[in-house]
Amino acid sequence: MKATTRLSHTAKPESTAVRYLARQRRQRRLIALAALAVLISLLVDVATGPGAYALPDVLKALVAPSEVSRILEIVVWEIRLPVALMAIIVGASLAVAGAEMQTLLDNPLADPFTLGISSAASFGAALAIVLDFGLLPVAGTLLLTGNAFLLAMFASLAIWALSRLRGVSIQTMVLMGIAIMFFFNALLGILQYVASAESLQQLMFWSLGSLDKASWGKLGLAGLALMITMPAFIRARSQLTALRLGDVQAKAMGIDVGRLRLRMLLCCALLSATAVAFVGTIGFVGLVGPHIARLLVGEDQRVFLPMSALTGALILSLTSILSKTLIPGILLPIGLLTALIGLPFFVSLILRSRRETWR
Amino acid sequence: MTLTIDHLDCSLGKRRILHDVSGLSASPGEITALIGPNGSGKSTLLKAIAGIEAASGRIRLGERQLDALSLEQRSQCLYYLLQDTSTQAALSVFEAVLLSRRTQVAEPAATALSAVERALTSLELDPLAERELVTLSGGQRQRVAIAQAIVRKPKLLMLDEPTSALDLHHQLQVLDYLRRLARREGIVIVLAIHDLNLAARFADHLWVVKEGRHIVSGMPEQVLTPERLRDIYAIEAHVEWPIDAPPRVIPLSALHRLGD
Incomplete structure (x- = not known):
């Protein structure tokens, strides 16, 4: 054993567990800070808009609606709060879906957009706007939402089902997603080609993403999707983290990788379909939200999952504020602004970080 | 067993x-x-x-x-440790070893933490506990992978x-x-x-x-003989079993040469 430095049992004075717990506390502090930032952003979002109400009045309307004017109560409770909350729920949904898609498909570019889910939803919306055709027996704005949701689910299930045919390889899934994106983009192109100028404009407006059609009912449904999927992600947190070590190592840890991937992809599909159906195609949040979270707290899902949700919520909430304030009196489409608000923060994090992961 | x-x-x-x-x-x-x-x-x-x-x-x-x-x-x-231990996961060494334990048993946090601590110590990984996996060398990563194995007590x-x-x-x-x-x-x-x-x-x-x-x-010593090595690998080899030194297998030539 001459050439061998023997690995021996030597106790170190400072325990690694103590250092780990300190790291965990730092991570939790960051999560708490992000939650606080989301809350502040929510309040500012509610206070911002046409009709200059002071922040104290708005806060009063939130806690004691009966003590403010009827108009302010309606503005806050019926118009601004649903929109502001929708920004948070949709932002969180998109970021969580993106985070888990990136994890499940071992691909830093995976998100509802790159996998064709948004393209499918856009085609569904176009069916309603251009042809007035509904996949569900409903009318009005629900026609569009229903179409978008059904086709987004269909796209996800198609990736899921096609991948099953040849075993569940992640490359297959990503390729299927890209194929589906091109397929629905082509169908969408055909509808745009035959559409009238008026429906084309409407379609364009929808595809830029907008929160201003938010209502308590839609908010409930979007929140429900998050409430159904989050417990599933939380239950599978260790397994999802283990997937990042590679399929074989995850299997060696006793994880049925194929089943986990299919189950969790269904949850991602539900989240992204709901988000896209209610607010249109809002890019960037699902892609970059998780990357920012990863840079801040790493990829242990115990902290990565809540941090992704909060980052996504914060990006979309800040965007919502910006969309109302950038040009006074004009409400800009939110999908246009997500990149503008997220990108500077993202680039600065990348430049400051010397980490070598695919973040 | x-x-x-x-x-x-x-x-x-x-x-x-x-x-x-x-x-x-x-x-x-x-x-x-x-x-x-x-x-x-x-x-x-x-x-x-x-x-x-x-x-x-x-x-x-x-x-x-x-x-x-x-x-x-x-x-x-049981535990299987694959050949390629490289990963791009944004996890610290401690988190990675703890993860291995958590995918196996549900137990109080304190028990899991002390198991991880013992595994890290036995592989002299204490100084690296907070390092991210991607920053480790091949040898260090291999030690982390072994720590992930032994923390499960297979x-x-x-x-x-x-x-x-x-x-x-x-x-x-x-x-x-x-x-x-x-x-x-x-x-x-x-x-x-x-x-x-x-x-x-x-x-x-x-x-x-x-x-x-x-x-x-x-x-x-029963298996590694020149005859067997010819059967198994199609090579000519010389094998020595000195009494006071480690055994030596010296490959001499492949029986089949490329291009012949």
């Missing part, structure tokens, strides 16, 4: 990889080295035992009939070419550690390895597979 394997068959798609592999056994407290040419089915054999590849046949570990257990149930008593530990990415120092260090681990904990260790000199030096027992079949097994 002896590992025994009989009539093991395994196919990947339509290709049959393992053909009725029988008569293999590995004893607790010992290192069994699995040797054979490239593509002979070494990795598949280990994965089939772990339940990662579907296979038919009898695999027993002591009283446990592994072939009747699911992947998850098998992972309670009865059977299988390693796929654990030394192939390591320099000489780390090769000797890791194999020496594994041998002491086997002796101390009385676990069965099976490792697939290409380096016959390391196999001869550290293994108590050798399994030889070729073209998916079990060719021979036994003590290194």
Whole structure:
């Protein structure tokens, strides 16, 4: 054993567990800070808009609606709060879906957009706007939402089902997603080609993403999707983290990788379909939200999952504020602004970080 | 708790990889080295035992009939460590080892943390505990992977070419550690390895597979003979077993030359 430095049992004075717990506390502090930032952003979002109400009045309307004017109560409770909350729920949904898609498909570019889910939803919306055709027996704005949701689910299930045919390889899934994106983009192109100028404009407006059609009912449904999927992600947190070590190592840890991937992809599909159906195609949040979270707290899902949700919520909430304030009196489409608000923060994090992961 | 394997068959798609592999056994407290040419089915054999590849046949570990257990149930008593331990996961060393433990048992946090601490200490990973996996060298990552294995306290530990990415120092260090681990904990260790000199030096027992079949097994001095090496690898080799020095396998030439 001459050439061998023997690995021996030597106790170190400072325990690694103590250092780990300190790291965990730092991570939790960051999560708490992000939650606080989301809350502040929510309040500012509610206070911002046409009709200059002071922040104290708005806060009063939130806690004691009966003590403010009827108009302010309606503005806050019926118009601004649903929109502001929708920004948070949709932002969180998109970021969580993106985070888990990136994890499940071992691909830093995976998100509802790159996998064709948004393209499918856009085609569904176009069916309603251009042809007035509904996949569900409903009318009005629900026609569009229903179409978008059904086709987004269909796209996800198609990736899921096609991948099953040849075993569940992640490359297959990503390729299927890209194929589906091109397929629905082509169908969408055909509808745009035959559409009238008026429906084309409407379609364009929808595809830029907008929160201003938010209502308590839609908010409930979007929140429900998050409430159904989050417990599933939380239950599978260790397994999802283990997937990042590679399929074989995850299997060696006793994880049925194929089943986990299919189950969790269904949850991602539900989240992204709901988000896209209610607010249109809002890019960037699902892609970059998780990357920012990863840079801040790493990829242990115990902290990565809540941090992704909060980052996504914060990006979309800040965007919502910006969309109302950038040009006074004009409400800009939110999908246009997500990149503008997220990108500077993202680039600065990348430049400051010397980490070598695919973040 | 002896590992025994009989009539093991395994196919990947339509290709049959393992053909009725029988008569293999590995004893607790010992290192069994699995040797054979490239593509002979070494990795598949280990994965089939772990339940990662579907296979038919009898695999027993002591009283446990592994072939009747699911992947998850098998992972309670065995662990398979793959050849390539590189990862891009944004996890610290401590988080990665803790994760391995958490995927196996649900237990109070304090118990898990102290188990991780012991595993890290025994592999001298304390100073690296907070480092991210991506920043580690190949040798350090291999030690983390072994820590992920031992924190689960497996009865059977299988390693796929654990030394192939390591320099000489780390090769000797890791194999020496594994041998002491086997002796101390009385676990069965099976490792697939290409380096016959390391196999001869550290293994108590050798399994030889070729073209998916079990060719021979036994003590290194029984298996590593010039005649056998000609059969197994199609090479001419010189083998020395000095009394006061490690065994030496000196490959001389390949029987088949490329281009002939």
